[in-house]
Amino acid sequence: MMEWTDRHCRFFLRQLSHHTLLYTEMVTTGALLHGDPGRLLQFDPAEHPVALQLGGSQPGELAESARLGEVHGYDEINLNLGCPSNRVQSGRFGACLMAEPERVAACISSMRRAVDVPVSVKTRIGIDAQDTYEHLHGFVDRLAQAGCAIFIVHARKAILKGLSPRENRSIPPLRYEYVYRLKQDFPGLEVIINGGVSSLDDAETHLAHVDGIMLGREAYHNPYLLADADGRFFNASRPLPTRAGIVQQMLPYIERELQAGCELKHITRHMLGLFQGVPGARAWRRQLSNAGPRTGAGTEVLLAALEAVAEVNARDNSATAGGMQYHA
Numbered sequence: 067m068m069e070w071t072d073r074h075c076r077f078f079l080r081q082l083s084h085h086t087l088l089y090t091e092m093v094t095t096g097a098l099l100h101g102d103p104g105r106l107l108q109f110d111p112a113e114h115p116v117a118l119q120l121g122g123s124q125p126g127e128l129a130e131s132a133r134l135g136e137v138h139g140y141d142e143i144n145l146n147l148g149c150p151s152n153r154v155q156s157g158r159f160g161a162c163l164m165a166e167p168e169r170v171a172a173c174i175s176s177m178r179r180a181v182d183v184p185v186s187v188k189t190r191i192g193i194d195a196q197d198t199y200e201h202l203h204g205f206v207d208r209l210a211q212a213g214c215a216i217f218i219v220h221a222r223k224a225i226l227k228g229l230s231p232r233e234n235r236s237i238p239p240l241r242y243e244y245v246y247r248l249k250q251d252f253p254g255l256e257v258i259i260n261g262g263v264s265s266l267d268d269a270e271t272h273l274a275h276v277d278g279i280m281l282g283r284e285a286y287h288n289p290y291l292l293a294d295a296d297g298r299f300f301n302a303s304r305p306l307p308t309r310a311g312i313v314q315q316m317l318p319y320i321e322r323e324l325q326a327g328c329e330l331k332h333i334t335r336h337m338l339g340l341f342q343g344v345p346g347a348r349a350w351r352r353q354l355s356n357a358g359p360r361t362g363a364g365t366e367v368l369l370a371a372l373e374a375v376a377e378v379n380a381r382d383n384s385a386t387a388g389g390m391q392y393h394a
């Protein structure tokens with residue numbers, strides 16, 4: 067997710083779940099081929115498995131970008147066919163490519179020839195008036211013929227004129243049944259559902275119909291939900307990490323990054339939601355938001371924030387204990 071799933075965010079999420087596949091932000095072929103690929107593709111080995119998402123529409127450029135991604139060690143190369151932003155449309159890629167199946171097929175073939183790692187697409191269920199199941203079926207069929215075997219489908223259509231990207235993530239209705247049907251019609255393809263999944267219980271319900279679930283906003287705003295994913299979906303027997311334990315695990319990474327010139331706020335901004343839904347969430351966020359951006363801020367900010375959370379809990383506990391005494 068643009069501006070969200072940068073390498074710091076992914077490293078943090080990886081502490082919560084060892085097995086889920088993480089995705090980069092979309093990186094355009096233009097930025098990669100004419101910019102600084104070393105910087106754009108940099109990631110920590112601990113992030114594996116990690117997929118690189120590309121934005122582009124020229125088969126040759128996508129092949130070259132995919133190859134760069136593979137050389138840098140990415141485990142999967144994904145093509146963005148779902149972004150509806152004006153900027154992306156003016157570059158003629160993202161969701162508007164759903165109107166050009168032949169071009170996308172050429173892109174997929176070319177990327178597949180360039181790399182050995184899997185090539186996947188992230189698509190919508192349709193765009194504008196091209197929103198029937200039959201249209202989606204035809205699109206997927208064409209891409210499958212071109213060699214794409216992994217489809218991540220955001221179960222909403224995109225409206226290319228008149229809605230902002232944000233509105234395009236909530237206004238068009240979710241049609242999960244389209245994605246379920248795809249899996250029925252193409253049992254040999256890996257079909258991953260995306261859009262509006264807000265808990266692992268929801269995820270489990272979808273898993274009765276499709277091969278996987280992609281979590282977007284919920285994983286970012288409430289990342290601790292990922293802590294249960296390994297045990298629930300990957301048969302991992304690791305004990306559930308605690309939130310405080312996750313913070314401790316982050317400290318050596320943060321020290322390293324600070325020494326390399328990174329500012330604390332660039333890492334802590336992704337950690338604001340760690341205590342979402344539990345006592346101390348507000349104290350945690352407040353500490354990180356106030357002290358994180360200060361010049362020279364270091365890991366002491368996180369330790370102080372943990373203490374603030376502990377204080378809230380101690381206060382709550384003594385209030386409860388007091389209440390019980392009163393009622394006794």
Ligand SMILES: Cc1cc2nc3c(=O)[nH]c(=O)nc-3n(C[C@H](O)[C@H](O)[C@H](O)COP(=O)(O)O)c2cc1C
Nearest residue numbers: 067068091092188220235260261262263281282283
């Ligand atoms: C801030 C933000 C940035 C996003 N950037 C991307 C992106 O770069 N590539 C992409 O395929 N989807 C992107 N998305 C869309 C999400 O991947 C996802 O499809 C959408 O949010 C619906 O899933 P959710 O309900 O689980 O969030 C972005 C979403 C948000 C909120």
